[in-house]
Amino acid sequence: MGEWMRIVFFGFQRWGTETLRALLASGHDVPLVVTHPPSRNPADNLWSDSVTDLATTAGIPVVECRYANAPELAELLKAQDAELLVLSNWRTWLSPQICALARHGGINLHDALLPRYGGFAPINWAIANGETLTGVTVHRVEDELDLGDILLQEIVPIHPQETATDIFHRTLPLFASLALAAVDALERGTASFTAQDSRQATFFHKRDERDMRIDWYRPARDIHNLIRAQSPPYPGAFSHFRGQRIELLMAAPAPRDYRGTPGRLLLTADGAVVLCGPPGPQGLLIETVAPEQRPAMPASQFFAGSSGYFD
Template structure:
């Protein structure tokens, strides 16, 4: 099939690589410019480099709704637009330039977790599953009719990084399956139940800061959601910012003032809020401007409270 590809980062290279390896005709690749924001480079991989290696013309832009790009697309007469980690809204007028319109790959089980950082939000919210969805691109972000979905479990100790690695291969397999279904005329789209739709914003400092009045389960989920290479969930201890990289539920019940740090036979335990068990075993931390280290090493002989 003749496909114009829109994509960025590791998700984009995974999808574009699969399309090229399976013999699809890609006359143009559209990608975002390199970003100076560290958060945009967590899963750095260059769609531009992959296109160059394959000898494919490339357009770099933040938004792809310009008349000039539309004119270029119209001249190419694509059968399909495929989007993978394309981060801005694409106009229906642009999608209409391809015979089959556009399809997008999103790392969540739509209609839930539309928007940004869906894996991180799902782990932070204690979800037990996520997945990848292939849906039609229409005039509303992440709300187009669904073509394909595949579920990925989230296990109790999984980090966002674990889940990312588990979902990534689905971008290749589902993209190829979707293109094949469209080519054979067997594609069946299902409208999303918009009453179930949820949309999430980008995660920032506020979403990463630990509130020790929350239950231990919720704080553990937050630490899992902000696993390396993502910026870690953090708190302050004696005025120093500390990222908490690994933690686990305490093996016995501890009670007391949320934020209190205890040296126990089980290890370093931070007290959390009710309900339920209030102890969280802190395993690995990264003090400000320091390398990660065992919590028992950093907090040896210390007492006090997380701020």
């Protein structure tokens, strides 16, 4: 082999553009790019850099499709004589028959520490669940989604006040660096794969509005994690106050031990505090809110003079 590989790239959004840009800058031959078409789903447009635009500017043919297992695409892939398929935020299952069209098969980049947090929105789920570690995994694409043998993995700590947006920006550069390291290891013949323990695997679904609604009977720690997990530009964790939907954008544990009925708003010397469920301290200090159809503002400003309960 030479110093570069012939790679067919499958990717979407900013994760995909950053990975493809790194492959091209490193001199790898990318004769074909496969990406998803633009989506009407707002969740698909948060980090919506266009893989199509990047590939087109580089003079690379592009196929846009939701699923990549059609016979027509298989014929097109055969003609590329690819050594490797690289997937970065490719969001649908890729069949073993498609992967077998490249000499080294396919590798995928996933923003979690597999085998845990396979599936969708792994950063958001990890923070909502109070995890202190996440990362990026490069694994072989095999029949079961996100369960292929692991080639590379890098750990990223999650600090107590960090949000999903913070972790997105800290993990994003790893897509480029780990993709290049993985391709280099395969090209040199030094790649070493480790089987995943499927007994440790967890698979998460896409997040929806119901996953973002606050249950004030949950402990303050859990609600704080949910708010961190749904940081802007993600759709915010929300509740209703006096019939109005309110997104809670920033919060922190209350500095003293407030107790009482979950959902009760207290205007205190510390600021706007909402009581949560047991166990432990029940107060959550609400710092920034976004009322329905209004810009974000300090919670103390929005709730000034108010009293009552969140639904």
